[in-house]
Amino acid sequence: MLRLRKAKSAVPNRDAAGDRLPRHIAIIMDGNGRWAQQRMLPRTAGHRAGVGAVRKTVEYCLSKGIQALTLFAFSSENWRRPAQEVSLLMELFIASLEQETEKLHENGVKLRVIGERGAFADKLQARISASEELTSQNRRLDLTIAANYGGRWDIVQAARRVAQDVENRLLSASEIDTARFECHLALSDLPEPDLFIRTGGERRISNFLLWQLAYTELYFTPVLWPDFDETVLDAALEDYAGRQRRFGCTGEQVEDSTPG
Numbered sequence: 121m122l123r124l125r126k127a128k129s130a131v132p133n134r135d136a137a138g139d140r141l142p143r144h145i146a147i148i149m150d151g152n153g154r155w156a157q158q159r160m161l162p163r164t165a166g167h168r169a170g171v172g173a174v175r176k177t178v179e180y181c182l183s184k185g186i187q188a189l190t191l192f193a194f195s196s197e198n199w200r201r202p203a204q205e206v207s208l209l210m211e212l213f214i215a216s217l218e219q220e221t222e223k224l225h226e227n228g229v230k231l232r233v234i235g236e237r238g239a240f241a242d243k244l245q246a247r248i249s250a251s252e253e254l255t256s257q258n259r260r261l262d263l264t265i266a267a268n269y270g271g272r273w274d275i276v277q278a279a280r281r282v283a284q285d286v287e288n289r290l291l292s293a294s295e296i297d298t299a300r301f302e303c304h305l306a307l308s309d310l311p312e313p314d315l316f317i318r319t320g321g322e323r324r325i326s327n328f329l330l331w332q333l334a335y336t337e338l339y340f341t342p343v344l345w346p347d348f349d350e351t352v353l354d355a356a357l358e359d360y361a362g363r364q365r366r367f368g369c370t371g372e373q374v375e376d377s378t379p380g
């Protein structure tokens with residue numbers, strides 16, 4: 121049975137003032153290391169401070185009525201970092217799941233992790249599964265943590281599954297189209313990100329959600345991730361609300377189809 125992605129042209133999300141709000145925000149949380157170095161602290165102190173910014177961001181998204189938040193916590197390439205930093209990041213991940221899952225659950229947050237989790241220690245994999253299971257029925261906010269994730273990996277694993285469907289004669293090669301392909305990608309059950317934010321001053325996608333960001337509005341801020349707060353998110357939301365999303369149409373077509 122093929123799963124097809126939800127319709128992308130759902131009614132836009134709006135805040136209390138009527139401004140357009142993203143339904144789905146995706147964030148590259150960059151700058152932890154520099155934040156720590158500026159304070160003469162080890163890089164790991166920046167990651168610890170970064171967890172606090174994750175907490176604040178989730179709370180703020182809940183209060184604003186954002187439906188989905190996807191955070192890039194660890195890329196497929198981050199294994200190249202010094203072993204001590206990688207192991208601290210893994211410990212932080214486990215500790216955060218242990219400390220925060222109950223609270224996420226109470227607040228109606230559905231947590232999931234995307235990426236190749238088979239590379240993680242058994243303890244972390246078990247902790248991820250337990251958190252996902254506990255929160256699986258929640259509907260208020262879809263919180264996705266991308267861990268050992270890479271956009272190219274995501275596309276390749278989807279291609280492998282489509283090839284499997286062809287091998288099993290569920291599909292012929294000529295029937296492969298965008299909808300049949302993307303239903304195998306991570307996040308296929310969510311609307312694509314409306315707004316992408318990268319902190320830390322770099323202006324790159326860095327192998328994050330390559331397919332899913334095709335029409336996403338991009339926002340870059342020099343603020344380092346541990347300093348990310350409501351004010352910075354508000355600035356990003358304001359910028360987003362002022363953009364015209366055309367999805368290939370003309371500006372006039374978009375204006376004609378926009379209510380009031």
Ligand code: FPP
Pocket residue numbers: 149150151152153154155167168170171174191192193194198209212213216217265320345
């Ligand atoms: C990038 O900053 C940040 C990371 C590679 C890790 C992000 C992890 C966290 C915020 C904490 C754990 C998250 C969860 C969801 C529990 P960087 O180290 O590349 O900073 P730099 O560019 O200044 O060196």
